[in-house]
Amino acid sequence: MNRSNFRYWLQPKRSLLLVVIATLAMPAPASIHGADATATHIAPIRAERFSADGVTFRSDFPGAKVSSYAHLKTGEFELTIRPENTPINNSAWYAFQVTSERARAIAVRLSYENGTHRYHPQVSRDGRKWTRLDDDAIQRTKDKRGAILQLNVGTDPLWVAGQEMIDRGYLEAWMAGLADLPFVKKSVIGRSIEDRPIHGLQITESDDPGHVVIIGRQHPPEVTGSLGLMAFVDRLVEADGMAAEFRKEFQVTLVPLVNPDGVDRGYWRHNVKGVDLNRDWGSFAQPETRAVRDRVLPLHRPPDHRIYLWLDFHSTHQDVFYTQPDETETFPPLFTRQWLDAFDHRTPGYSVRRVNSLGGKQQTSMQWAHRTFGAASITYEFGDNTDRAEIRQVTRIAAEEMMRLLVPVRQREKAATHRSDENTRKPDAAARDGIRTGDR
Numbered sequence: 001m002n003r004s005n006f007r008y009w010l011q012p013k014r015s016l017l018l019v020v021i022a023t024l025a026m027p028a029p030a031s032i033h034g035a036d037a038t039a040t041h042i043a044p045i046r047a048e049r050f051s052a053d054g055v056t057f058r059s060d061f062p063g064a065k066v067s068s069y070a071h072l073k074t075g076e077f078e079l080t081i082r083p084e085n086t087p088i089n090n091s092a093w094y095a096f097q098v099t100s101e102r103a104r105a106i107a108v109r110l111s112y113e114n115g116t117h118r119y120h121p122q123v124s125r126d127g128r129k130w131t132r133l134d135d136d137a138i139q140r141t142k143d144k145r146g147a148i149l150q151l152n153v154g155t156d157p158l159w160v161a162g163q164e165m166i167d168r169g170y171l172e173a174w175m176a177g178l179a180d181l182p183f184v185k186k187s188v189i190g191r192s193i194e195d196r197p198i199h200g201l202q203i204t205e206s207d208d209p210g211h212v213v214i215i216g217r218q219h220p221p222e223v224t225g226s227l228g229l230m231a232f233v234d235r236l237v238e239a240d241g242m243a244a245e246f247r248k249e250f251q252v253t254l255v256p257l258v259n260p261d262g263v264d265r266g267y268w269r270h271n272v273k274g275v276d277l278n279r280d281w282g283s284f285a286q287p288e289t290r291a292v293r294d295r296v297l298p299l300h301r302p303p304d305h306r307i308y309l310w311l312d313f314h315s316t317h318q319d320v321f322y323t324q325p326d327e328t329e330t331f332p333p334l335f336t337r338q339w340l341d342a343f344d345h346r347t348p349g350y351s352v353r354r355v356n357s358l359g360g361k362q363q364t365s366m367q368w369a370h371r372t373f374g375a376a377s378i379t380y381e382f383g384d385n386t387d388r389a390e391i392r393q394v395t396r397i398a399a400e401e402m403m404r405l406l407v408p409v410r411q412r413e414k415a416a417t418h419r420s421d422e423n424t425r426k427p428d429a430a431a432r433d434g435i436r437t438g439d440r
């Protein structure tokens with residue numbers, strides 16, 4: 001969508017059309033509900049060596065996902081990829097390593113059960129630096145459900161994955177770097193079903209802050225959501241005056257990895273109970289969502305300490321903000337509209353897409369945050385294939401425009417609270433000073 005369409009979407013008179021479009025564009029509804037769901041725990045395949053070809057595949061590292069391997073003929077292999085349970089969204093994640101006893105080209109067919117090929121392969125020689133596999137080296141299968149990759153392999157491992165692997169180790173290293181900053185505190189706010197830590201970070205230079213909450217990676221394969229989240233937060237911790245002033249007015253509570261089990265296991269969408277965590281914000285049947293809820297609920301003590309903004313980072317087929325409609329009351333009023341307008345003005349050539357979210361009863365984090373705090377709440381989605389440098393550039397700008405808008409709102413709120421404090425304190429102070437304030 002181009003810039004003019006963005007403005008068009010914001011016109012209130014077009015709301016009926018907006019509703020129709022929003023319905024079509026919304027992610028698939030909740031498919032899994034608490035106790036009915038059982039994830040299929042297929043033991044991970046550690047390694048499979050095809051001795052006739054001297055080729056070995058591995059999927060025994062965190063984040064790996066291949067369900068079975070088959071040798072089709074010399075130099076040709078089939079990798080079958082199954083989701084953790086069904087029904088499930090088509091976030092058909094895969095990740096594996098391959099080596100060969102001699103340098104050669106091989107053909108690898110990716111076959112999906114309960115899904116189709118979605119993620120263009122990224123490859124790496126060291127598991128850290130990733131590049132997009134050349135278009136020439138990939139073709140879709142005739143039925144369009146799978147893909148065939150041409151890979152150059154040798155004795156050094158080649159990593160192949162649906163996206164560059166921003167795995168738990170990567171995110172934890174990034175969090176540790178943040179925690180070195182004097183105004184960042186890191187703690188374990190809870191544990192996943194498989195007892196992995198869920199980390200929370202607190203970023204502030206105020207002892208009397210307003211609050212912004214940022215969470216991510218409820219859905220394991222959504223790597224571009226993590227890239228966006230990291231770029232956004234990295235801007236908030238910079239040393240310049242804008243960021244410093246923001247930290248003097250606000251605390252950011254950050255949970256970058258809500259679903260560590262799913263990320264480690266290479267899941268497509270769910271936690272190990274087979275539950276979509278972003279449909280659990282209501283029943284709170286899962287420890288991962290409960291951990292975040294219990295961390296953020298005490299922050300909100302209106303009128304002086306509110307949650308002003310809730311951001312939940314995700315990935316989908318394009319960059320899009322799922323928002324509350326402007327007609328919905330939020331605090332701060334019309335923040336979303338002002339923010340996205342300001343963001344749009346500063347990013348000529350970049351499409352700022354906004355889709356109003358319907359279904360206030362949906363058990364997403366965004367709907368819960370709005371229901372519970374009245375906060376501006378947004379699901380911030382990045383496209384699977386959005387250029388990575390563009391993600392960093394535009395997300396920094398989004399962070400700057402957020403700071404620019406929120407700081408004066410907080411300052412006004414504090415001034416108003418202070419005034420009302422003085423009004424209520426006066427009689428006490430007068431009594432303490434022994435001044436008669438009664439009838440004369």
Ligand SMILES: [Zn+2]
Pocket residue numbers: 219222314315
């Ligand atoms: Zn998602």
